[in-house]
Amino acid sequence: MTMNTNRLRLALTKGRLQDKSVELFEAMGLDGSPIRNPGRRLIHSIPNYPLDAVLAKAPDVITYVEHGVCDLGIVGKDTILEQGKSFYEVLDLGFGRCRFALAVKEGSDFYGTYKTRRIASKYPNVARAFFEKKGMDVDIIKIEGSVELAPILDLADAIVDIVETGATLRENGLTPIEDVAQVSARLIVNTASMKLYQTEIEDFIARCEAELEKRK
Amino acid sequence: MKYTINTPEGTRDRLFAECRDRRRVQNALTALFRRRSYAEVSTPEVEFYDLFLQSGNPMPQEAMLKIVDRSGRILVMRPDCTTPIARVAATKLKTLPLPQRLYYDETVFRSGAEHRGSSGEIAQCGVELIGAAGAKADLEVVALAVDALRSCGLERFHIELGHAGFFKSLAAGMEMDGETVEKMRALIEGKNFAALGDLLEPYADRSACAALARLSRLFGGVEVLEEAQRLAGKNEALTYLHDLCRELEAAGYGDFLRFDLGLVHQIDYYTGVVFRGYVEGAGDAVLSGGRYDGLVAAFGRNAPATGFAIDVDAVAGCLSAGEPPRLGVLVHFAPGQLARALTAVDGRAGGTCELSPCETLEATLSLAREKGAARVLVLEQQGERLVDVP
Numbered sequence: 174m175t176m177n178t179n180r181l182r183l184a185l186t187k188g189r190l191q192d193k194s195v196e197l198f199e200a201m202g203l204d205g206s207p208i209r210n211p212g213r214r215l216i217h218s219i220p221n222y223p224l225d226a227v228l229a230k231a232p233d234v235i236t237y238v239e240h241g242v243c244d245l246g247i248v249g250k251d252t253i254l255e256q257g258k259s260f261y262e263v264l265d266l267g268f269g270r271c272r273f274a275l276a277v278k279e280g281s282d283f284y285g286t287y288k289t290r291r292i293a294s295k296y297p298n299v300a301r302a303f304f305e306k307k308g309m310d311v312d313i314i315k316i317e318g319s320v321e322l323a324p325i326l327d328l329a330d331a332i333v334d335i336v337e338t339g340a341t342l343r344e345n346g347l348t349p350i351e352d353v354a355q356v357s358a359r360l361i362v363n364t365a366s367m368k369l370y371q372t373e374i375e376d377f378i379a380r381c382e383a384e385l386e387k388r389k
Numbered sequence: 390m391k392y393t394i395n396t397p398e399g400t401r402d403r404l405f406a407e408c409r410d411r412r413r414v415q416n417a418l419t420a421l422f423r424r425r426s427y428a429e430v431s432t433p434e435v436e437f438y439d440l441f442l443q444s445g446n447p448m449p450q451e452a453m454l455k456i457v458d459r460s461g462r463i464l465v466m467r468p469d470c471t472t473p474i475a476r477v478a479a480t481k482l483k484t485l486p487l488p489q490r491l492y493y494d495e496t497v498f499r500s501g502a503e504h505r506g507s508s509g510e511i512a513q514c515g516v517e518l519i520g521a522a523g524a525k526a527d528l529e530v531v532a533l534a535v536d537a538l539r540s541c542g543l544e545r546f547h548i549e550l551g552h553a554g555f556f557k558s559l560a561a562g563m564e565m566d567g568e569t570v571e572k573m574r575a576l577i578e579g580k581n582f583a584a585l586g587d588l589l590e591p592y593a594d595r596s597a598c599a600a601l602a603r604l605s606r607l608f609g610g611v612e613v614l615e616e617a618q619r620l621a622g623k624n625e626a627l628t629y630l631h632d633l634c635r636e637l638e639a640a641g642y643g644d645f646l647r648f649d650l651g652l653v654h655q656i657d658y659y660t661g662v663v664f665r666g667y668v669e670g671a672g673d674a675v676l677s678g679g680r681y682d683g684l685v686a687a688f689g690r691n692a693p694a695t696g697f698a699i700d701v702d703a704v705a706g707c708l709s710a711g712e713p714p715r716l717g718v719l720v721h722f723a724p725g726q727l728a729r730a731l732t733a734v735d736g737r738a739g740g741t742c743e744l745s746p747c748e749t750l751e752a753t754l755s756l757a758r759e760k761g762a763a764r765v766l767v768l769e770q771q772g773e774r775l776v777d778v779p
Contacts, residue, residue: 241672259673261580365674367580368549368647368667371609378582 184234184243193268244366264360273353290330293323300333321345399509410705418514427492432473438463447655466498479688487520515698522693546668551652553659554626562597608649670707714740721753722768
């Protein structure tokens with residue numbers, strides 16, 4: 174909330190989560206048309222609710238909320254796990270479901286060797302935390318694009334990546350052998366905003382919760 | 390790349406307005422602290438790493454900026470002021486009668502995450518009230534926290550109170566293993582409403598469960614204390630907060646008070662009341678403190694203590710910037726007239742008048758034009774005149 178406007182500001186992850194979020198807003202009785210038809214505007218004001226939305230890439234959603242330039246954010250758990258956090262993660266919105274999995278080349282025995290394994294991932298922190306918990310030393314290599322390529326080219330022994338249906342893995346001769354973490358969209362709140370604009374934010378959360386309860 | 394021109398990540402040059410605003414906050418705070426009989430102490434910027442390890446300070450080691458000295462010992466740039474002051478209180482001040490009221494105005498250093506836009510050098514002003522247990526000491530310090538933010542010129546802020554004992558007493562009744570307690574604590578700290586409910590589901594038959602499940606939502610006005618009381622029954626920590634609140638309200642501090650019973654950060658460090666200050670315009674707490682009765686004891690002296698620290702730059706960022714002084718007059722003085730020239734400068738407001746280093750009046754006039762000064766004061770052997778800069 175910028176001072177004196179009494180409107181909450183929400184950062185929304187562009188793309189996959191965007192449509193589902195707008196659906197949720199509309200089910201909550203909010204007019205989602207400004208986000209559906211953004212035009213050239215960068216800030217989209219909901220006409221029938223004191224909320225302004227900005228669209229951003231997932232990691233930026235976290236940055237905006239952490240710095241308090243946005244009060245609320247909708248972002249995937251995958252990004253939260255990778256970036257760490259100093260904000261409140263209040264609700265699991267239930268959509269955008271997928272999982273982090275450890276995947277290897279079909280037929281390879283990942284655990285049956287003393288060699289230090291090399292793991293390719295777009296999410297090096299998630300991969301590191303997973304193996305640290307297991308007490309296993311691994312080399313982690315950050316890949317920006319198609320991570321599946323790394324085991325095929327023998328750059329890595331395994332990958333840690335987002336899996337939705339597993340089709341891409343199968344097509345590339347890879348198979349998931351272990352779940353690393355479950356992922357879905359989360360509603361996050363800046364720590365100071367939560368305290369300073371408690372009434373407004375609690376109202377928004379309550380509306381979300383009421384709708385999520387209906388969906389159960 | 391040349392390393393000589395840029396400053397390292399997390400550091401910055403602060404010029405003019407930033408220094409002025411920071412100093413304004415520091416002056417307001419330290420004047421108030423002195424008025425309340427707190428005495429200033431200053432500890433080294435570099436300390437042994439072991440000091441912070443021994444103290445049970447919850448700061449992770451990767452957040453500390455380290456140096457290895459010639460003999461191979463690990464030093465850190467002071468990551469917080471409370472631990473060194475506890476060391477001083479337990480050693481150098483051990484013959485002084487308690488309580489001791491101490492304040493500091495220092496820089497602390499953090500080795501922060503890259504590219505987050507946060508500064509690794511944080512100007513902190515704070516107080517420690519050492520050797521006083523109980524409600525009166527807590528009242529003094531919480532009231533001081535409110536007055537401190539007020540003295541800086543802030544109006545729209547909250548001081549939010551919690552109590553480490555509330556969570557601890559509830560968790561003790563759950564018969565959970567340590568790992569689950571920590572998981573639960575992290576979910577409460579992160580106000581992770583839904584996941585907390587899921588975690589507690591198998592424990593639904595325990596009496597403390599209802600209160601714990603609501604704990605992340607128990608923040609707001611004094612009514613949350615009543616709700617907590619309904620859920621948890623009679624509880625020492627709640628009664629304590631209630632009494633504290635009543636006293637503070639009677640003293641006129643009520644409007645600034647809020648509560649967050651889910652304030653469970655650093656739960657092993659704090660032993661009683663914990664509090665934070667939130668200001669409109671800052672994305673995070675600008676003030677944080679609480680009671681840590683075990684800290685001074687870690688250095689060999691039993692002394693309960695409480696205190697808080699204020700992030701000076703965060704507060705300064707919430708205030709409207711002060712107007713910079715504007716240069717109005719240059720003083721051009723003849724040989725032998727230094728004393729008169731200095732008197733002229735000293736007699737005007739700081740920053741509005743300065744000496745001209747030029748030999749000729751023409752050069753001074755041209756300098757005045759360049760710097761935007763409207764007039765030149767010319768001091769001759771006899772007499773003086775004010776010349777308007779054309």
